[in-house]
Amino acid sequence: MYIRYGKRLFDISLSIIAALPALFLCLACALAIRAEGGGAAIFKQVRVGRSRRPFTLYKLRTMSIDTGDRASHEVSKAQITRVGRFLRKTKLDELPQLLNVLRGDMSFVGPRPCLPSQDVLVAERFCRGVYSVRPGITGPAQLAGIDMSTPVALAEADARYVDHIGLLFDLNMIVKTSLGRGSGDAVKQS
Numbered sequence: 001m002y003i004r005y006g007k008r009l010f011d012i013s014l015s016i017i018a019a020l021p022a023l024f025l026c027l028a029c030a031l032a033i034r035a036e037g038g039g040a041a042i043f044k045q046v047r048v049g050r051s052r053r054p055f056t057l058y059k060l061r062t063m064s065i066d067t068g069d070r071a072s073h074e075v076s077k078a079q080i081t082r083v084g085r086f087l088r089k090t091k092l093d094e095l096p097q098l099l100n101v102l103r104g105d106m107s108f109v110g111p112r113p114c115l116p117s118q119d120v121l122v123a124e125r126f127c128r129g130v131y132s133v134r135p136g137i138t139g140p141a142q143l144a145g146i147d148m149s150t151p152v153a154l155a156e157a158d159a160r161y162v163d164h165i166g167l168l169f170d171l172n173m174i175v176k177t178s179l180g181r182g183s184g185d186a187v188k189q190s
Contacts, residue, residue: 002165002166002167003133003165006167007107007165007167007170008104008107010108010167010170011101011107011108012101012102014101014108014174015098015101015102015108016102018098019098019102022095022098025092025095026060026095026096029041029060029083029087029092029093029095030042030060032083033060033061033081033083033084033087036081036082036083037064037065037081038065039061039065040061040065041060041061042058042059042060042061042096043058043059043060043061043062043063044056044057044058045057045059045115046115046116047113047114047115047116047135048113048114048115048116048118048122048131048135049105049106049113049131049134049135050131050132050133050134050135051131051132052122052126052131054116055100055103055105055106055113056105057097057100057105057106057113058096058097058099058100059093059094059096059097060087060092060093060094060095060096061081061084061093062080062081062083062084062085062087062088062093063079063080063081063084064079064080064081067079089180090180091138091177091178091180094137094138097137100137101137104134105134105135106134106135106136106137107133107134107135107136107137108136108137108138108170108173108174109136109137109138109139109161109169109170109173109174110133110134110135110136110139110161111125111130111133111135111136111139111141111154111158111161111162112135112136112138112139112141112142112148113135114148118148118151120151120152121148121151121154121155124151124152124154124155124156125155125158125159127155128155128156128158128159128162129159129162130155130158130159130162132162133162133165137177138173138174138176138177139158139161139173140157140160140161140173141154141157141158141161142177143173143176143177143181144157
């Protein structure tokens with residue numbers, strides 16, 4: 001029952017509650033991003049959503065302007081800005097994704113959406129039925145430190161989530177993320 005009706009209602013309700021505080025935080029973060037190096041504060045990127053449909057994901061920009069359209073694990077640590085390191089550590093870079101949740105592209109909890117170019121991950125997730133649910137802002141794989149640089153392990157963790165979706169489990173993931181748990185996406189050390 002939760003997965004069919006309650007999860008979407010939960011997402012919409014929580015998004016509406018969080019919208020005003022998130023807006024003020026996003027504005028403050030955007031000013032810091034612009035002050036550090038100019039360029040757009042909001043980063044837009046096409047990701048793979050439910051039923052493998054592409055959608056535009058919104059985040060606060062954490063990398064230098066010239067980084068390009070690549071997965072985080074393909075990017076050098078040096079390309080993450082000073083403000084970006086703070087935003088990633090505090091998970092504030094994810095706040096614009098509330099818009100994705102309200103639009104129905106994403107959920108608060110679910111598999112993190114990948115790029116269409118991540119062929120191995122897309123195929124592994126498809127084989128395991130992961131695309132039957134909306135991708136999430138956070139999820140158990142992210143909190144366990146499993147990122148997109150290990151596509152098979154990530155798809156397996158995502159499939160376990162899909163098999164065990166529930167309100168209490170989702171609330172637990174949101175609380176853990178809010179408390180700063182999880183390592184986020186890996187980046188190259190060089």
